Amino acid sequence: QVQLVQSGAEVKKPGASVKVSCKASGYIFTSYGISWVRQAPGQGLEWIGWISAYDGSTNYAQKLQGRVTLTTDTSTSTAYMDLRSLRSDDTAVYYCAREGGSHQDYWGQGTLVTVSS
Amino acid sequence: QSALTQPRSVSGSPGQSVTISCTGTSSDVGGYNYVSWYQQHPGKAPKLMIFDVTERPSGVPDRFSGSKSGNTASLTISGLQAEDEGDYYCCSFADSYTYVFGTGTKVTVL
Numbered sequence: 366q367v368q369l370v371q372s373g374a375e376v377k378k379p380g381a382s383v384k385v386s387c388k389a390s391g392y393i394f395t396s397y398g399i400s401w402v403r404q405a406p407g408q409g410l411e412w413i414g415w416i417s418a419y420d421g422s423t424n425y426a427q428k429l430q431g432r433v434t435l436t437t438d439t440s441t442s443t444a445y446m447d448l449r450s451l452r453s454d455d456t457a458v459y460y461c462a463r464e465g466g467s468h469q470d471y472w473g474q475g476t477l478v479t480v481s482s
Numbered sequence: 483q484s485a486l487t488q489p490r491s492v493s494g495s496p497g498q499s500v501t502i503s504c505t506g507t508s509s510d511v512g513g514y515n516y517v518s519w520y521q522q523h524p525g526k527a528p529k530l531m532i533f534d535v536t537e538r539p540s541g542v543p544d545r546f547s548g549s550k551s552g553n554t555a556s557l558t559i560s561g562l563q564a565e566d567e568g569d570y571y572c573c574s575f576a577d578s579y580t581y582v583f584g585t586g587t588k589v590t591v592l
Contacts, residue, residue, distance in 0.1 A: 400581070402528075409485065409586040410520070410528065410571050424579045427483065460527055467575055468518035468533035475527055 367391040369461050369473035376479045377451050385476045387444040387461030394442035395419045398464030401435060401446045403457040404475075411457075415464050416444065451480045486511065486572055486584035493590040494562045502587045504555040504572035510582050512553035516575035519548060519557045523568045531570075532557060559589070567591045 372386040387399060401413040414425035416435040423435050434447045444461055459476045462469035487505040494500040504511065504519075511517055517535045520528035530539050532548040535555060545560045555574070559566055572584035 402583075410522075410573075410583040412573070412581040412583055415581075426580060462528075465533065467514075467516035468530060468573070469520075469528075470530050470533070470539065472527040472529070 367463065367471045369463065369471055371459075371461060371473040371476045374477040374479070376481065378482055379452055379480055381451050381480075382447060382449045383451060383478050384445055384447045385459050385461075385478070387446075387473050389442045389444070389463070392463070394437075395439055399435070399437065399444040400462045400464045400469050401433075402460045402462060402469070404460070405454070405457040408457075413446065413459075418444070448478075451478075453480050456480045483510075483576060483580060483582045486574060486582055488570075488572060488584040488587045490585075491588040491590065493592055494559075495592045496562055496564065498562050499558060499560045500562060500589060501559075502557045502570055502572075502589070504557070504574075504584045506553050506555075506574055506576075506582070508553060510574040510576035511550065511555050513577070514575045515550070517548065517550055517555040518573045519546075520571045520573065521566075521568050522571065528571065562591055564591050 368390045370388045395418045398417045400415040416423045418437045436445045461473040463471040492500045519532040521531050522528045535550045536548045547558050570587045576582050
């Protein structure tokens with residue numbers, strides 16, 4: 366069965382960086398992309414970007430462009446999201462999801478990133 | 483990219499039908515037949531309920547259906563059940579190979 370397992374919760378200070386991992390299993394990793402989505406406390410879903418696990422091509426939401434980098438390691442079927450220059454409004458649960466071409470069909474359990482001084 | 487517009491909340495009694503609207507622009511909802519809907523329960527990850535406007539993933543009850551007209555997509559839940567209570571988000575593929583989510587709708591079963 367398809368599973369996406371994310372790394373644990375993080376607490377960071379403003380200005381720091383965070384790297385969240387997402388390990389995939391149950392399917393051929395390079396046949397799908399991975400999207401990243403975040404949800405601030407009590408708020409809605411916000412699309413961050415996606416990466417092709419086949420060739421590493423990426424697309425990012427304009428709002429986060431320049432601060433976020435998505436990568437994959439095909440040898441371990443793991444995707445990574447790196448977010449820099451953290452601010453308090455980056456506090457959110459970050460989700461990875463398998464990219465089905467026009468939708469996100471399987472989701473990770475989420476990783477809470479807290480930005481606080 | 484602005485979030486797609488959804489009603490803040492809808493409610494219905496068990497067995498009734500409710501419809502959630504999702505309004506965007508010609509750069510997202512109106513421009514592509516790639517609207518999806520997600521159900522989210524508190525503290526849980528979203529779950530895909532509808533994709534490509536009308537398609538249901540395996541395992542999703544046929545009580546859930548989707549449609550689209552112009553820049554507005556809709557999700558209808560027929561025969562509302564207690565377990566349908568939760569938050570629902572639409573999502574559309576958009577220009578420049580991006581996605582945009584809706585503002586979210588809380589469904590309450592009375």
